[in-house]
Amino acid sequence: MSPRAQPRGKLANWGSSFLPGAYAGSYVNIGSMKPDAVIADLKNGSLNRSEQRKQADLLAKLNRGFLARREKDAQIEAGIEAMEMAFRMQFSVPDVFDISKESQATRDLYGDSEYAKGCLIARRLVERGVRTVQLSHSIDGYDIAWDTGHGDIKGGHARLAKACDQGIAALLKDLKTRGLLDETLVVWGGEFGRAPTSEGKNGRDHDHYGFTVWMAGGGVKPGYSYGATDMFGCSAVENRVHVHDLHATILNQMGLDHEQLTYRYSGRDYRLTDVHGKVVKDVIA
Template identity: 45%
Template structure:
């Protein structure tokens, strides 16, 4: 006669023994101490939570310029490039030392575009961005950014997750983990038209955080933004009352299941997703319906013009989501090609195509948010994974440069009409008030009322955080 052996797991033993209740109580207290979210049995894990201290912003819109726009051709004016154009000088070029083992001389290349001063602040902006230039008095420029990684994949992952070599949660997942969502009827973290490459879904992944905090992708790179919507969101075959009855039955069964598997984050996320999906049927379809917008608003974003229509739609969707209470919105100027959009290793002149596509939509977003009063508690963040070199690659291109580049912020408690930090006289390396990407992440969290050192999650025996063991808050940026 055969005997079947059914092993008992440690978790099952604890649940079935008297001392197990004490262990579970202790685990619950420790979970609260770590800031972990409640189970769906006790509450909605995405319910809004109070910040750790007074916040300057409630939400973030991140405008991601995939591929690395050149700082010396956009917002970091360096007159010496024109004066020394064509001359050869020695630069500390990471690519050169990787290939030859030594630094070589590189040929300086001036910008093909003229720079002009705008606004009362007098900030220099190239002719690539005349529309954004008109808003410089609302912008806070950081000219001393530097980061990890010299290739698109690692640097893009670092921008989104704070690491190049680990599977870590994205910044949007960390933020919704810390603060929940303002509107329980729509996702708290949405990424619009994300790319499949250079990190792909890892750029909006929850990684080891509970699955509730996974980003929701709306559309995809390469697909027209007019098709970016929540798919299969309505059910025309079953009346809403009947759907509610079906869901109530399903969730009663799920709650019984969850009583036996209280620590199963994946199961809990599925159960909560059913409720969210039901609520979204009433609220989400209108969120992506731009027909409600006035002709003047559409024109402000460049919708209807061939060059700006696609990205203009993405930026307008971002405004509507911010208005509805989405906590973190990412707008992606990206594609699924092998060469990301701003990646001009040859023909830097192609920057003009990408600037024309994004300049008016971004300016429209800033103006629209400002006139609606949304900039008071919404932070707009613009930038790429790195910048580009001030010297030639080939005949007329620029290579990657993680040592010094520009991002800008707007609204959400930062100083308007302000510039911080500087690169050297050629625009190659950050030399003054350097801001690492870890510092940027720490600063963004602080603006939301989150202490980046205390926003942690225990995984594999260690407390992880977005900024790892680094990151300093750049208080000089705050209004």
């Protein structure tokens, strides 16, 4: 999910890579906050629900017959799954994205920013059993909102932090109040940080050598800091965590052993962490 602008890279952010297409995510534009408009062409204006059910069943039957003659075809299998998912989504999506059904106190808790409303929708999705929710932060329709560091890092980042701070705090509090935080892992981060050195007058360049990602709930320690950068805040030097380690730890908290979980593709068994990664056990409660 993101308001008005898809994250840079678009499908690569939620695609399934070499996994079957059924595991890919679906992009939702929450900019308008209109329940019937968050997904383009969600509604069928020509057929009622019963007629659409018959149509979907017939299409699935034809596809399965074609699949049986081809023995195995991941694209056809993904298509069958996608059609069924699309049928179910057009009746469930408007309800889950309608935040007017929340109490005024809950909406006040989250705040009015687009990102905050996305946090509230994320809670509603988790509450209904959606297993993975990704919320990207764009602002004013700009897809890489946090890329303000080149010109005005102080003013730009302060504005961005203000836009998402209340919503994040509300999400964690709301999940905890509803008894969902212990079973929901919240991960907040980006792809790099900002260097301590100046880029021009008010900017900071990209820095992938040392930056912060935080996690909450899902069996991780609360109020715990792991790792540190050098004295300049430039490079991680203590308890360094590679992205493969982060992924291994996330998978571990989902009950999956990243060294045992494999998927055969193009002649070999692939791990989601490739041949790297270790679980950061010190952050686990």
